[in-house]
Amino acid sequence: MGRFRQVQENIRRAYQAGRETVRSAAQDQDHEPEPMGDEPAAEQVYLEHPVGQDGQDVPYPLRIAAAWSWRLLIVAIAGVAVLWVVGKLHQVVVPVAISMLLSALLSPLVGFLRKHAHLHRSLATALTMIAGLAVVAGVLTLVITEFVNSWSQLSQQAQGGIQQIQGWLKGGPMHLSDRQLDSALNSVQDWLNSHKSVLTSGAWSTATTAFEVIASAFLILFTTFFFLRDGRRIWRFLVGLLPVAAREPLGTAGEYSWQTLVAYVRATVLVAFIDATGIGIGLVILRVDLAFALAALVFLGAFIPIVGATLSGTVAVLVALVTRGPVTALVVVAVVVAVQQFEGHVLQPVIMGRAVAVHPLAVIVAIATGVVLAGIIGALVAVPILAVLNTGIRHLAARRRRRPEPPPPSDVVVKS
DSSP states (O other): OHHHHHHHHHHHHHHHHHHHHHHHHHHHHHSOOOOSSSSOOHHHHHHHSOTTSTTTTSOHHHHHHHHHHHHHHHHHHHHHHHHHHHHHTHHHHHHHHHHHHHHHHHHHHHHHHHHHSOOOHHHHHHHHHHHHHHHHHHHHHHHHHHHHHTHHHHHHHHHHHHHHHHHHHHHSTTOOOHHHHHHHHHHHHHHHHHTHHHHTOGGGGGGSSHHHHHHHHHHHHHHHHHHHHHHHHHHHHHHHTSOHHHHHHHHHHHHHHHHHHHHHHHHHHHHHHHHHHHHHHHHHHTTOTTHHHHHHHHHHHTTSTTHHHHHHHHHHHHHHHHHHOHHHHHHHHHHHHHHHHHIIIIIIIIIIOTTTOOOHHHHHHHHHHHHHHHHHHHHHHHHHHHHHHHHHHHHHHHHHHTOOOOOOOTTOOOOO
16 A cells, blocks of 8 residues: 555656646747847847936946045045134144143153052142143253354354355366356245245244233143143043044044154154264264254254254254364264164164054155145144054054054053
C-alpha cells in the first residue's frame, strides 16, 4: 500500500506541473514580444526618461560640479559677511583676540593655583593676572624700549649695509649699472608706498588717540580676567545655544581647540626666547654692535612663525656687514640659518607637538592672508587661528569616521 500511494502522489504532481506549463505558455502568447538587443527602444527611453526632466540630459559630472559650486558660493558669501562684521567691529575684535591669547598664556597658572593652593577662582585669577601681566609687561617694555632707543642707530647701520650690497652688485660679478639698481629700488619703494596702508592697518588704526589706547587696554584687562575666571562657563553657555545634536561634538572640539591654543601660545613664547637667545649669543661672540637690540628684534619677530625671525635675522646680517665686515656677516648668516633649522626640526615638533603642527605652506599662506586682511595684527593671529581650526576640524572629522580622536598637546591635560 505504501508503494502504491507514493506512485499516485508522483502522478498528481506531474499533472499539476503540466497544467502550470500550459498556463504560462498561454500568458506569454498574449504579450507583445520585447525588442531585440541590449538597448531599449527609443520610445521606451523617451517615455521613461524624457529630455529635460530631473536633469537626465545633464552629464553626471556637471551636475556634481554645479551642486558643489552653489554650496561653496554660499560658504564664500558667509565668510565675506563674517569678515565685513569683523572689519566694522575691529576696535572690539582686536582687544578680544589679544585677551584670548593672554588667557591661553595664563590659564595654566590659574589651574595650578586652584588645584595645588586651593584658592578661590576669583582670587587665583587676580593673582595670576597681577603676576603674569607684570612679567609680560616687564619683558615687553624692556625689549621694546631697547629696540626703540636703538632704532636710529640700527636703521643707520642697516642702510650702510644696503649701500655696501649695492656697491658689491655694481663691482661684483653681476656688474649692474646705476640705472638698473635705481629701477629695482624704485620698484621696491613704490610697492612699499602702495601697501603702506595695508601693512599698518588693523590694530594700529585703533591706536590713533590716547582715549582709544586706554579703552582698548581696559577692555583687554577686563576680558582677560573674565576669560580666565569664567571661560569654561562662557563656552558651555555658547554651546547650549546650538542644536542638541551639535552640542556634544562641537563642545568637545572647542575644548581640544582651546588646549591647542594654550600649547601654541606657550610654545611661541618659548621658541621666540630661544631664537633671540641663540642669535644674541652669536652676535655677542662675534662682537657685533647693538647685539641686545638685534636679539630683541629677533624676539619680537619670532611671534610671526617662519617669516619673522628670518626677516629680523636679515637686519642682524646687514648690521654685521657694516660693523664687522663680510666675513662676520657670513658667520651671522650661518648662525641665523642654524637657529632656524634647530627651531624648525627640533623646537617646533617637540614643543608644539602634533596637535599644533601645520604645514609650512599653510603657515605662509595664512600669514599672507592675515597681512592683507588686518595688517600686522592679522599676521600675528593668522597662525593661531589656523592651528585652532586645524585641531577642531580634525576632531570633528575623526568623530565622523569613528576613528581615534587627535590627541591633545602632550603637556596639557583636557579636563572633563
